[in-house]
Every structure is written in structure tokens, then in C-alpha cells.
Amino acid sequence: MFRTLRGIPLLGCLLGSIGCHGQPPAPPPIPKGDYNAIIRYLQTRIPWEMAREQVPGLSIALVNGQELIWANGFGVADKARGVPVTPNTAFRAGAISKLLTATAALQLVEQQQLALDAPIQQTLREFYVRSRFHDDQADADRAITLRRLLSHQSGLPSEHLRGLRNTFAMGQMPMRMSGVWLSTPPGSQVAYSNLGYALVGAAIERSSGKAFETQLQNSLFKPLKMNQSSFVGVSAHVPHRALGYQDGSASTDAQVRDLAASGLWTSPKDLSRYVQMLFAQGLYNDTRVMDRASIEQMFTQQNIGNVLDFDCQMGLGWFLSPCGDKPVSPGIRTFQHSGGGDDFAAQVTVLPDQQLAVIIMANDSNAEDMVVALSTDTLRLMLQAQTGAPVCADDCQAPKHGGKLRQVPAAIDRKRLAGFYATAWGVFRIRDTPTRLSGELAGYTFELLRDEDGWLRAQQKVLGFWLKDLGGLGRVQLDVVxxxxxxxxxxxxxxQRVAVGERIDPPPLPLAWADTVGTYQVLSTHEPDAPLSGISVRLEEGFLVIRGQLHDKPLTDYILLPVDHAHAVLAGNGYGLGDTVSRQVNGLSASGYAFKRTQSPHKPLIF
Incomplete structure (x- = not known):
């Protein structure tokens, strides 16, 4: 809710790589079994990529079965002190933390200290939810299970912003979050939730009787010899940790409240041992770390039958399909997870059938697209070395802009498509004019044309020619179903087909909610690096539109749909959508914050 989104599936597909220039060095032919040829190529390509994207440091590990083929560091972990990145340098892993958290939870399931399909309330008794989807609120509580938390199907909001940078104990989260409104019906779709994993972390502590870090060290990190891995501390306190950078400047390590969701420090070399354990069905150096059945559960699709998930397949922790990102090759099963934010970027991608894996981590907020592309291309080369045959997806060569016949949609088509669409990236406005169909999303304005396959494509004109490179946004095919x-x-x-958003028609607007138009500031918060300082509500073409504010920086627009006189929701489904906003006597409340009105076009109603 109200956040700048990074690292969420399909974001790079839609908004990444806009206006990129230059191509990386072409890979050489890779003879069968010649992994050294891949290493030589990457030793040339990686510095070239880092220079182009101005990334200070990067670390990479390549895995083939039980062999660590290569682990290497590039660049610097600390520019001011000239500290180089080595294979032992730890980076913030971001959302990759969830893989280790899911693994630790499944270990406790094996020990019968947690149950996958029991209500999480059996472990976290103080936690309860409120639901507009259930007549009996107790049914809503019973619907929140460990399986649904691990597969992002719990229906919980994506975030709880208040206190996001605080360091209070993980065990306090269930009580602090009790009474939260569900955003989607549990079990109906994948809606990515950091909050859900924060609760998993609390359940791990409660069921094991140990602090989260202690449990993870004992059950995973020490058996796997992941010596640089930890969920606590910052780079200034622990050797071998990289500083994060944004636009060339070093960042102050942010405190992470939801450690189980995004607090892991680790290295690609450490994660390679975790991957080797998964490839060996739970064994590492002849030591049983987890049961084979648990790994099978982790890699089993959990969202079968969820029609709104389309071609995006979710396991326990792992994404089991690229979800709109470039695949390694058709017919090759690919499991992955990315991690972004806090001025780091990371990706773990495994090919379970071939037992190949690439792990890349970088210490720059702008490195995400580079890390994803490098992971995919490297795995293609590793497949070539394993099989002796070149590997390429159907669309390895990106289409040239303007190279295909595109035409303005017919008038009846434009009328059908025009409207406001609620997406995780904000309001997607499609407008019909007498001569064209235009779109606007996240500050980008473009024309929508039909290609020869009948799909919508985004394009911009420069001097009357279709030359403007919109990156991934120009290559993706859109339509409404x-x-x-x-x-x-x-x-x-x-x-692959994935959901982007939902068309929303202007709703009846109760006077109580029409009166909320104005600006608001956050009340009673002394958080360091608070993610939100205020919100504003305005009317636009019959919609209430709500926008977050971070100091002088406006955040994303969302459509606000009234549910009753006291509650409204952010329209749509997916990351950050469906969340509840409540009216208060002197303002609004959302995501744990209370907001006081600072400006109104008219006198507010009192009730």
C-alpha cells in the first residue's frame, strides 16, 4: 500500500529497461562440459554490465548438482574504504529471505511442532483477522493457515507500514496485527504478502521456543556451513558485509522489522550450499537437513484452480514459473525468487530437473533488471554446457520496435477498452479519443495499438515515427478478458499470461466519503525512515483517488472504493490492493497509521 514497488513479479516486464542502450558482449559457443568457457565470458560481461549500470559490487555463484562450479566477487563492497567484493561478502537478500523462512517452517512441520493446514491461530492465539468475505469471523481466522501464508494465499495485506523500520521483537507482531482486515478471500489467489511471512517468523519462534535467529542458525545455517548468513545486524557491526548504494551514494543500513520476510544477510556462495541441499533431497555432506517430502511440498504448485493467477505458479516460498519474466527455455522447469529494496538486488534461479542454479547479488538499488537478465543468460549457457546444444527461448531475439504491423483499434474496440484499471503499480488509465487509444501508467504516457495477433501494444511516436523505446512496456502484449x-x-x-489489473467503474459515492477529499498527515510517529508521511484524496472522473506522500515525494495513485460509511478499500486485486482504509472522527486510518486532515475544500462532517 502506497509504496514504490520493486522486486514484484512482472514489474520489470512492464516498467523496467525503458530506454536502455547498448548490448552486452555476445557469448561464445560453449562446448559440452566446458564450464570454464562460461566463466571466461562472465569475467568479461559482468564488469561491462556493472560499468553500464554503475553498480559498485556484485557476487555470483554457479551450481551444478553437488558441485559449486564457480563463486566470485566483482567491484567493491565499500567504495570509500576500497573494500573489494569477495565470494564471502554478504549482501542483503531482501525477499529471498522467505525461502529460508519457509524451509525453517517446514522443518518444524516435520517435527510436528507446526502444521501446514491448521489455523495459524493455534500457534499465535492472540492473532485474529476481520473479513468482509465471511459471515462468521471465526471462519476467517480458521482460513489463515501456514500453507496459505507460505504460498501468499492468506488474503492478508501485503504490508503493515507503521513501524516498518522499528526493531521491536518479532513475537509482538501477532498482537500488533490482530484485527487486521483481509484484502482478498483466503485461498482464492496469490497476493504477495510480507506481513504473512512476518507471522510465519513469529510462529517459528513460538513453536520452537527459540529466537528466530537462533532457530535458523541451529536448523539451517550451521548444518549447511552458511557462515556469512544471519538475520540480524547491519553492515557496520559485522565484517564481510557490503554497503548498499543508491545513485552512487552509500545508504545507511535500514532496520528491518519483518526479518523473516526480508532481513537475511547472505552471500551467493552460502546460498549455493542451500541449493545443493535441495538438489540432494534434503542432504548436505551426508547430514539430513530436511525431509525429501518437505522439498516436494515446497516445489508443488499450491495455487491450482486460482483463475486470477493465470500462468503464475506458486509453491511454498518459491515461484515455480517466471510469472512474465523471460524464461530460460521452453519446457524447462524454472524455480526462482528475487530480492530487491534497501539498495540491494538479488536473484536465485534453479533448474530442478537439470540441477543447475545461478545466484547473483549486487549492492545497488538499480541493479535488479541487470541481475535478472544475467541470471537467465547464464543458465542458458550452463544448459548448453550440460547438453552440448545451444539453448534459446522462442523470443531470445527481442522484436524491433515498429517492425510489426500495428494499427489503431476500431472505434467499438476503443470504447470497450477505455476506462480506469486498478493495478499494483497504480491507476492505469486507458482513454478513447476520436483517432486513437492512449494509456497512462506510473507517469508513462503512450498509445495503444493492435498488433497482427490482436494484442494491444504500447508505443510512442518521435517525429511521427514509431521509434521510441519503451523497453518491456513496449514488448508486452495487453488485453482485457x-x-x-x-x-x-x-x-x-x-x-505467459499474467494479471495486470482490473477495470473499475465509478461507484456510487456516499456523502461521508465524498467529504474525505483533502490532504492528511501522519499522526504520532517518530519512526526512523518512515515509509509514509501523509496521504491525499481527490475526485477524478467520478472516482475517489488516494495517493501516498513521502515528505515532498508523491507516491502512487490508487482508486478508493467505499464499502460502507466507515470503510473503503483500494480497488483491485494483487500486491497492495484490497487493503482497507477507515474513516475516523478527525481523519482516516490505513496500514496502521492514523492521518489527520490538514487541508479540505470544505468543512468536514462530524459524526
Whole structure:
């Protein structure tokens, strides 16, 4: 809610790589078994990529079965002190933390200290939810299970912003979050939730009787000899940790409240041991770390039957399909997870059938697209070395802009498509004019044309020619389909179809909510690096539009749909959507914050 989104599946597909220039060095032919040829190529390509993207430091590990083929560091972990990145340098892993948290939870399931399909309330008795989807609130509580938390199907909000940078104990989270409103019906779709994993961390502590860090060290890090891995501390306190950078400047390490969701420090070399354990069905150096059955559960699709998830497959912790990102190769099962934010970027990608893996971590906030592309290309080369045959997806060569016939949609088509669409990236406005169909999303304005396959494509003109490079946004194919009576904006990228947003029609607007138009500031917060300082509400073409504010920086627009006189939700489904906003006597409340009105076009109503 109200956040700048990074590291969420499909974000790079839609908004990344806009206006990129230059191509990396072409890879050489890779003879069968010649992994050294891959290493020589990467030793040239990685510095070239880092220079182009101005990334200070990067570390990489390549895994083939039980062999660590290569682990190497590039650049610097600390520019001011000239500290180089080595294979032992630890980076913030961001959301990759969830893989280790899910593994630790499954270990406790093996020990019958947690149960996958029991209500999480059996472990966290103080935690309860409120639901507009259930007549009996107790049914809503019973629907929140460990399996649904691990597979992002709990229906919980994506975030709880208040206290996001605080360091209070993990065990306090269930009580602090009790009474939160569900954003989606549990079990109905994948809606990525850091909050859900914070609760998993609390359940691990409660069921094991140990602090989260202690439990993870004892059950995973020490058996796997992951000596640089930890969920606590910052780079200034622990040797061998990289500083994060944003636009060339070093960042102050942010405190992380939701450690189980995003607090891991680790290195690609350490994570390679974790991957080797998974490839060996739970064994590492002849020591049983987890049961084979647990790994099978982790890699089993959990969201079968969720029509709104389309081609995005979710396991326990792992994404089991690229979800709109470029695949390694058709027919090759690919499991992955990325991690971004706090001025780091990371990706773990494994090919379970071939037992190949690439792990890359970098210490710059702008490195995410580079890390993802480098991971995919490296795995293609590793497949070539394993099989002796070149590997390429159907669309390895990106289409040239303007190279395909595109035409303005017919008038009846433009009328059908025009409207406001709620997406995780904000309001996607599609407008019909007498001569064209235009779109606007996250500050980008473009024309929407039909390609020869009937899909919508985004394009911009420069001097009358279709030359403007919109990156991934220009290559993705869009269209609107009806699913369960809802009009869903979908994208097809690299042969996969994923949901982007939902068309929203202007709702009846109760006077109580019409009166909320104005600006608001956060009350009673002394948080360091607070993610939100205020919000504003305005009317736009019959919609209430709410926007977050971080000091002088406006955040994303969302459509606010009233549910009753006291509650409204952020329209749509997916990351950050469906979250509840409540009216208070003197303002609004959302994501744990209370907001006081600072400016209004008219006198507020009192009730």
C-alpha cells in the first residue's frame, strides 16, 4: 500500500529497461562440459554490465548438482574504504529471505511442532483477522493457515507500514496485527504478502521456543556451513558485509522489522550450499537437513484452480514459473525468487530437473533488471554446457520496435477498452479519443495499438515515427478478458499470461466519503525512515483517488472504493490492493497509521 514497488513479479516486464542502450558482449559457443568457457565470458560481461549500470559490487555463484562450479566477487563492497567484493561478502537478500523462512517452517512441520493446514491461530492465539468475505469471523481466522501464508494465499495485506523500520521483537507482531482486515478471500489467489511471512517468523519462534535467529542458525545455517548468513545486524557491526548504494551514494543500513520476510544477510556462495541441499533431497555432506517430502511440498504448485493467477505458479516460498519474466527455455522447469529494496538486488534461479542454479547479488538499488537478465543468460549457457546444444527461448531475439504491423483499434474496440484499471503499480488509465487509444501508467504516457495477433501494444511516436523505446512496456502484449464477471487487464509476456489489473467503474459515492477529499498527515510517529508521511484524496472522473506522500515525494495513485460509511478499500486485486482504509472522527486510518486532515475544500462532517 502506497509504496514504490520493486522486486514484484512482472514489474520489470512492464516498467523496467525503458530506454536502455547498448548490448552486452555476445557469448561464445560453449562446448559440452566446458564450464570454464562460461566463466571466461562472465569475467568479461559482468564488469561491462556493472560499468553500464554503475553498480559498485556484485557476487555470483554457479551450481551444478553437488558441485559449486564457480563463486566470485566483482567491484567493491565499500567504495570509500576500497573494500573489494569477495565470494564471502554478504549482501542483503531482501525477499529471498522467505525461502529460508519457509524451509525453517517446514522443518518444524516435520517435527510436528507446526502444521501446514491448521489455523495459524493455534500457534499465535492472540492473532485474529476481520473479513468482509465471511459471515462468521471465526471462519476467517480458521482460513489463515501456514500453507496459505507460505504460498501468499492468506488474503492478508501485503504490508503493515507503521513501524516498518522499528526493531521491536518479532513475537509482538501477532498482537500488533490482530484485527487486521483481509484484502482478498483466503485461498482464492496469490497476493504477495510480507506481513504473512512476518507471522510465519513469529510462529517459528513460538513453536520452537527459540529466537528466530537462533532457530535458523541451529536448523539451517550451521548444518549447511552458511557462515556469512544471519538475520540480524547491519553492515557496520559485522565484517564481510557490503554497503548498499543508491545513485552512487552509500545508504545507511535500514532496520528491518519483518526479518523473516526480508532481513537475511547472505552471500551467493552460502546460498549455493542451500541449493545443493535441495538438489540432494534434503542432504548436505551426508547430514539430513530436511525431509525429501518437505522439498516436494515446497516445489508443488499450491495455487491450482486460482483463475486470477493465470500462468503464475506458486509453491511454498518459491515461484515455480517466471510469472512474465523471460524464461530460460521452453519446457524447462524454472524455480526462482528475487530480492530487491534497501539498495540491494538479488536473484536465485534453479533448474530442478537439470540441477543447475545461478545466484547473483549486487549492492545497488538499480541493479535488479541487470541481475535478472544475467541470471537467465547464464543458465542458458550452463544448459548448453550440460547438453552440448545451444539453448534459446522462442523470443531470445527481442522484436524491433515498429517492425510489426500495428494499427489503431476500431472505434467499438476503443470504447470497450477505455476506462480506469486498478493495478499494483497504480491507476492505469486507458482513454478513447476520436483517432486513437492512449494509456497512462506510473507517469508513462503512450498509445495503444493492435498488433497482427490482436494484442494491444504500447508505443510512442518521435517525429511521427514509431521509434521510441519503451523497453518491456513496449514488448508486452495487453488485453482485457472477463473472469468470474470481472474485467481483468492481462499481459502476455514470453508466452505467459499474467494479471495486470482490473477495470473499475465509478461507484456510487456516499456523502461521508465524498467529504474525505483533502490532504492528511501522519499522526504520532517518530519512526526512523518512515515509509509514509501523509496521504491525499481527490475526485477524478467520478472516482475517489488516494495517493501516498513521502515528505515532498508523491507516491502512487490508487482508486478508493467505499464499502460502507466507515470503510473503503483500494480497488483491485494483487500486491497492495484490497487493503482497507477507515474513516475516523478527525481523519482516516490505513496500514496502521492514523492521518489527520490538514487541508479540505470544505468543512468536514462530524459524526
Amino acid at each position: 472477463t473472469v468470474q464477471g470481472r474485467q481483468i487487464l492481462t499481459a502476455r509476456s514470453h508466452g
